[in-house]
Amino acid sequence: KEQQQSRRSRSTRQKYEQQSSKRKTLIIMEGAEVVARSAEWWKVVVSTFSDEQWVQNFRMSKETFTYLCQRVQPAMEKQDVNYRLCVPLQQRVAIAVWKLATNADYRSIAHLFGVSRSTACKCLKAFCSAVEDILLPEAIQFPNGLPHCVGAIDGSHIPILAPQEYHTQYYNRKGWYSIVLQAVMDGKGLFWNVFAGLPGSMHDARVLRRSGLWNMADRLFGGQHRVIGDHDWGYYILGDAAHPQTSWLMKPFMDNGRLTEEQTNFNVKLSRARVGRWRCLLRRNDCNLDTVKSVVITCCVLHNLCESHGEDFREEWAEPVLFNQPDAPLQDGADTGVAARAALMSHLTN
Structure with missing residues (x-):
């Protein structure tokens, strides 16, 4: 038998x-x-x-x-x-x-x-x-006991099928339908803030201003302060050129072909993280719009779970990106954190 x-x-x-x-x-x-x-x-x-x-x-x-x-x-x-x-x-x-x-x-x-x-x-x-x-x-919490830089923020477009309603709003600059995932990741590779579901045509700066992170900024980043150069400042996160410059969000210098060596080195330090463990974030998702948002948040939680349990990410899981991410237009308007960025650059290069 x-x-x-x-x-x-x-x-x-x-x-x-x-x-x-x-x-x-x-x-x-x-x-x-x-x-x-x-x-x-x-x-x-x-x-x-x-x-x-x-x-x-x-x-x-x-x-x-x-x-x-x-x-x-x-x-x-x-x-x-x-x-x-x-x-x-x-x-x-x-x-x-x-x-x-x-x-x-x-x-x-x-x-x-x-x-x-x-x-x-x-x-x-x-x-x-x-x-x-x-x-x-x-699983998604503000980090404790870390240096004043508490993470990097980035937006990612998640491919979706064209929604039946308001489909033009989800058509991004690269010519495909998507929703936006805004995520903040700490130095250990863990997400501590995620926001997903807004249409792919929306600018990163507008997504940020509509997220809970923007509304909670004063409470999250207004705690302990530290003097760097002549600037007294608290916690901050790192962003890219599409985000607004604030006292709590540092973005790279605009590359106009005339960056100094210090500015170039500063930009190099602003690195972005990538999640490749879950292929549903890399390919067009066949779920309906409400489910896609839930799927994206779930993948972020599972990422943190795997990282906290010591699950190694394997390089063979990484696949070529089928949908190239749209290049967001540069953020216009007055920057309120220019002095903080200059002080940080000086601190990093000295």
């Missing part, structure tokens, strides 16, 4: 397993007639994954995945009873994480995990909702 089960396991694995030389991940070929909808792949194949295979497929170790399931369990157990009884919690979380990690279409995911497309969609929405309710408040 054990030999029969062993042969059945090997047969099932051979049936479902195809190694992608590009992604190094177990995939199911879309449209393959040999694939019938069943839960065998999840129950038989995934249970035999090595530690390496688990990380390659789910972008985190099995230990972190188990921890994630435990944390979202209270919220996800309150969801629709019909599909909750049919699909175990870990399988529902795996479906959502697989979607976020691969951005595969719902049809492929449904066949792979042995569920219907509507169930796969429900799993993603329920998981993202649980992450936002339970993990977001503790």
Whole structure:
């Protein structure tokens, strides 16, 4: 009997397993007639994954995945009873994480995990909702005990399908539809402030002014002060040329071809971070507009979770960007933090 089960396991694995030389991940070929909808792949194949295979497929170790399931369990157990009884919690979380990690279409995911497309969609929405309710408040926080530079801010355009309403507002300068993710990341590579969902046609400076970060600036950055040169200032973050210069937001000098060596070196120090663990942020997302916003926030939370659990990002996960990010026009108007930037430049170069 054990030999029969062993042969059945090997047969099932051979049936479902195809190694992608590009992604190094177990995939199911879309449209393959040999694939019938069943839960065998999840129950038989995934249970035999090595530690390496688990990380390659789910972008985190099995230990972190188990921890994630435990944390979202209270919220996800309150969801629709019909599909909750049919699909175990870990399988529902795996479906959502697989979607976020691969951005595969719902049809492929449904066949792979042995569920219907509507169930796969429900799993993603329920998981993202649980992450936002339970993990977001503790995972995205203002850093404590850090130097006066508490992070770097950047905007990223997330590709989406054209919305049915007001679609022209989501058409960005590069000629594709997107929503904007504004994120602030600290020196440890953790997000401590995220804001997503505004249309892709909106300027970075306008996105900033409509975000909670702008409204909370005085409270967040007006704490401890430090004298640098002749300037007395508090916490600050680093931005790019599209952001307004303020006492708490340092942006690079405009490169007009005549920058001094000090100014050039200052600009080099303003580096931007990139998230490549979750492919759904790099490719056009087929979810509706409300779900896309939730997906983006969830990916930021999962990034922090993986980083805090020591999950290494693998260079082979990085893919060429299919949608080039729009170049935001330079921010016009009076800069209120020019003196602070000059003092900081002098401090960094001396």
